Amino acid sequence: MxxxxxxxxxxxxxxxxxxxxxxxxxxxxxxxxxxxxxxxLYPFLNIVARSLSDEAYIIAGQVSLVPRGFNLTAYELLMSDSTFWINYRNTVVYTVAATVISIVLTTCYAYVLSKSDLKGRGFLVGLAVFTMFFTGGLIPNYVLVTSLGMKNTIWAVAVPNAINVFNLLVMKAFFESLPGDLEEAAAVDGLNTYGILLRIVLPLSKAIIATMVLFYAVSFWNSWFTAFLYLDQQDMFPVTVYLRNLLAGATGAENVGAIAESDEVQAEATLKAVTVVLTTLPILAVYPFVQRYFVSGVLLGAVKG
Known part of the structure; x- marks a missing residue:
């Protein structure tokens, strides 16, 4: 130059x-x-256009980015279904509870692993990394969760996937990048380990914590298989299972059958698109508020290996 x-x-x-x-x-x-x-953007804009279009245009493949046969009947129908809102509420509760549990456990584990003088540190890191490549399998996990009495409870959704090893390693690297002199000075001032973590480390870790909250929240919000596996009561399903059942043609929403029989409302193809849109909107609404932490959190967590 x-x-x-x-x-x-x-x-x-x-x-x-x-x-x-x-x-x-x-x-x-x-x-x-x-x-x-x-x-x-194209798939999302397409599904929004489909949710506002008449089913005949959808089946004919004439809907791309602009709605055809504009109609809000499918929105009205789905939003009048009490099962949808019960499952939606469950998703919010599961996501918040599971994210809080995951953040607490991941932060504590990562902070411990960031201490180079910790005895057995290599074993603890290896134990975490081992689970990235090897798992007990579906049946042993199901037997374990069932034997612990967590089936048909919120804990079956929140606990088994509480710690993501990739997130753990990113947060560990971030803690290792913090100046050690700060913690030494805090220890001289009389703070114990918990005081240092709560009053010194966490206030400096807002970016990485916000990033981890986003990762975990999106993961739990979109997850359906864990709930499908461990929950068998319809009033406990998250909205993703509701959507899965709808797409599979086995939905528990009573109004879907009425759609196919009535000429004055939107049919099943439109209803599926509406459900996808309403399921995706909360994450899209939250993301702009944490996006500014996203890049900085990931980059800071990647300073050290």
Whole structure:
């Protein structure tokens, strides 16, 4: 890069001038990222258009990004279904409870593993990494959860997947990047281990904690198989199981049968799109508030291995 001439106002150099190759890289990078954005947005915009369209246009494949036969009847029908709202409430409760449990356990475990002088640290790290590649299997997990009396309880959803090892390692790396002098000074001032964690470490870890909250919340919100496996009472299902049953044609929503029999309301294809939209909206609404922590949290957590 060449140095640009000084500015008229300050007389200071403007900094290195980008080379032709760097400008080409910026253009190519912008084009690629724009293409990724389009590919990412298209499915969601398509499902929104389908949720507002008449089923005949959907079946004929005539709906892309613009609704055809605009109609809100499917929204009205689904939102009048009490089962949908019960399952929706369950999803909110499960997500909040499971995320809180996961954040507490992951933070405590990662903080312990970040101490290089901890006896048995290598074994604890290896134990965590081992579970990334090997698991007990579906049947042993089911037997364990059932024998512990957690079936048909919120704990069956929240506890088995409480610690994600990838998140654990990212948070561990972040804690290792914090200056050790801060903790030593706090210890000299009389703080114990818990005081250092709560009053020194956690206030400095807002970015990584917000990132982990986003990771865990999205994971638990979208999860359906765990609830499908361990819950068999309809009033305890999360909304993702409701959606799964609807897509599989085995939904517990009583109103779906009436859709196919009535000519004055939207039919099943539109209702499926409406359910997807209403299930996705909360995560889309929350993401902008934590997005500013997302990149910084991941990058800070990747400083050390």
């Amino acid at each position: 060449t140095t640009a001439p000084p500015t008229r106002r300050t007389g200071r150099p403007r900094g290195p001038r980008p080379t032709r190759g760097y400008r080409v890289f910026q253009v190519v990078n912008g084009v690629i990222l724009t293409g990724v954005v389009v590919l990412t």
